[in-house]
Amino acid sequence: MKKTLFVCCALAWALCAQAQWKPAGDKIKTQWAEQVNPESVLPEYPRPQLERADWMNLNGEWEYAIQPAGQAEPGQFQGNILVPFAVESSLSGVQKEVGDKNELWYKRTFTVPSKWKGKDIVLNFGAVDWKAEVFVNDVLIGSHKGGYTPFSFNITPYLQGSGAQKLVVRVWDPSDKGYQPRGKQTSNPEGIWYTPVTGIWQTVWLEPVAENHITSIKAIPNVDAKVMNVTVGTSACASSIVEVKLLDKGQVVATGKGIQGQEIRLGVNNPTLWSPSNPYLYDMQVTLLQKGKAVDQVKSYTAFRKISVGKDKSGIKRMYLNDKPLFQYGPLDQGWWPDGLYTAPTDEALLFDIKKTKDWGFNMIRKHVKVEPARWYYHCDKEGILVWQDMPSGDMGNSWAPHTYNGGTDKQRTPESVANYYQEWKEIMDLCMSNPSVVVWVPFNEAWGQFDTEKVVAWTEAYDPSRLVNPASGGNHRPCGDILDLHNYPGPDMFLSDPQRVNVLGEYGGIGLPLENHLWWNKRNWGYIQFKDGEAVTAEYVKYANELKDFVKRGFSAAVYTQTTDVEGEVNGLMTYDRKVIKINEAKVKAANEAVIQSLSE
Structure with missing residues (x-):
């Protein structure tokens, strides 16, 4: 009887815990939001290129508190948050902004499995935006600055006995008030700028290891x-x-x-x-x-894969894959979600955008001023999609210069900002270094925080000589790196070229189609041009693709269409932000894309 009562109580508690969590707010959501189970959040092993069989997922409900920066750990927390969804997201169950004047606190307990006895215990974080300080049993054991990359601590010396262990994480993120890389996050979302992301946004896990591992x-x-x-x-x-x-x-x-x-x-x-x-x-x-x-x-x-630059039969510099010229063509991929912001609701959702990109006939993705979890790159490796990896922009200014080959004055950064840029860029490169899908590094985008371009490019080339470097996608152009990258909206254009480097169209398109019941907000939605139905969008897309084929013959070796999905106020996606509506005729777009790629070999 007692055993039955215990089982019933445990089941009731589990059901109650699940019932307590629910997505916050009333904004649009993807179909995968309904599949999120607080008892099993993103259960897949998070690091496919260094995988251990034994591990413990710490995703799930933690306690949280938001309080003014500089204070001690709160005596009482404010509620539960679903890790690893950022506190501003719906799937966190909180959907509150933190701001640069406050800190976000997390707390939970865990018990080390008895079968791990005699092993060292490592605590891993996929990513925390931006400064994370970690406490185990009230001991500050370490910290990490950087919103996009993994970090770990050997917590063995700080564990107490075999019972429950206390874990606390303190996070501070100044968002657009700081110098740190933050991509499109802003405290005032509008147009092409999006909601801030604060705190844990990738999987947290434990694993047992040998002392030497x-x-x-x-x-x-x-x-x-x-x-x-x-x-x-x-x-x-x-x-x-x-x-x-x-x-x-x-x-x-x-x-x-x-x-x-x-x-x-x-x-x-x-x-x-x-x-x-x-x-x-x-x-x-x-x-x-x-x-x-x-x-x-x-x-x-x-995988065995070679990316290089060579001249085609006309003497034009091209990107070569495995010693053959290949036109690289893909969408600008922001990697945002209406329910999870930086974090996809499920691994299936994370894979979905990649598979749709392949379905549409593209062979490349430009990951735009954001970095993804390791599993995203793993999916690209498995599915076969080339990746251009942007450095998330930060310390931004409008240091635009005329579109002249040698022109422009770079924005000045403080020594602290410069050091942080290199540290975070190195960690991002380390994260993706072994992924065969990643073929191009992009240190800057459109002069957003661009500085010391030649030095940054030289450092990037030296740190990874095996890939190409695109110095500044659409930015203040400098005679360095492997690529000259132009942006032009809405249609393709080649207003500048460099015979010494590969020439690409790093952004174009932006064809907008706002669809009722699939919009993030009711205020003005952004698109370079807007149409009223998918048929018109498809026709315009195909028109641009046909124009692009002529530019391929003139020297473009790659192109990036804006963009994979709508994102918040941007309605220029090939599908809606909630991924529920494909806006274009997929067969016609695929045929157009394949024709563009094939035009390089004609």
């Missing part, structure tokens, strides 16, 4: 040499040995050993090359050895 994997292919160069970082001393195995459909095709931090070369005869038409991935198994014994082992994956 693997912390990072960098895999960079050398297609010409038929070699995969792998560098493994560990927490171990230099005498520990790492072993890397490359597997093709379960069969080991290459093995190498070395000490941590040293590049290991794995040779493969006739490797299968990765491309949008054949996104072929190899599995990796990485093992840390001490005295010949395996103390840590993780799963990973990689």
Whole structure:
């Protein structure tokens, strides 16, 4: 009887907890919002390129409080928040703004599984915007600045016994009042600027590890040499040995050993090359050895892919993929959600935009002034979509200069702002370094916070020589990097060119179609031009695509259409913000896109 009563009480408590959480506000939502279960939020392992079998997801309901900055931990919290959805989002269950004068506090407890006894415990955060300070059992154990990248702490020394452990996170985010990278977040959303995002917005998890364990994997292919160069970082001393195995459909095709931090070369005869038409991935198994014994082992994956610049038969500089010219064509992808803001409601939702992009005949995505969770890049790797990765803009100003080749005066930043830019850009590059889908780095967009362009580009090229660098997409143009990138709305135009670099149309289009019952707000919605139905939008899209084909022959090697979805006040998406309506005739758009891509090889 007592056992039955206990089970009933536990079930009632679980149902009550689920009933307590609900999305906040009355704005539009995606279909996946209804699938969010507070007992199992984003349950997928969050780091596919360094995967451990044993882990504990800490997503779910935490306590939260918003209070003036500088105060001690509140004695009483204000309610529950669903992690990892930003506090301003509907799916957080809170939907409150924090602002630069306040701090956001999180609190929860966890219990370390008994089977993890004897292991070190690592606490991982996918991303927290912007400054996070972490307390375990009332001890401040560390902090991290940077809104877009993962960080971890070994919390073993701070655990107390085998019972409940207290975890508190304090967050401060000045949004557009600070110098930090923040993309399109603003305290006054309108037009092309969106709602602020504060706090935990990616998965939080625990995992048991050996005292000496693997912390990072960098895999960079050398297609010409038929070699995969792998560098493994560990927490171990230099005498520990790492072993890397490359597997093709379960069969080991290459093995190498070395000490941590040293590049290991794995040779493969006739490797299968990765491309949008054949996104072929190899599995990796990485093992840390001490005295010949395996103390840590993780799963990973990689691919053989080469991105380069060469001249076509007409002497025009083009982007080459695996030594063949390929016109790269895709949408500007903001990566925002009406219910989760920076965070997709589910992994299925995260994949949806990528699959639709492929369905429409595109082969590339420009990830615009935002960084995604590691699983988004994993999906791009698996689905076969090229990615241009923007640095989220910050410390912004209107330092526009005339569209002249050498013109322009860069905005001045403080030394603190400059140092923070490089630190965050490095961490973003580290996050995406081993993803074969990522082929272009974009340090600046449209002069938004642009500074020291030649220095930033040189640093980026030196840090990752394996990819191309697009110095400033539509920005103050400088004679550096691999690409000259023009923006022109609404239709394509080539008003400037550089015979020494690849020329691309980094943004165009912006064809607007506001659809009732799928709008974020009722005030003015933004679009460069607006139509009244999908048929007219499709016709205009196809017209621009046909015009673009002529510019391809003149020298454009890539183009980016604005944009994948509506976002808040922007109604120029190929689908609505809630992803419930595709605005265009998909078959006609796909045919037009494939014709543009094919025009480079004609």
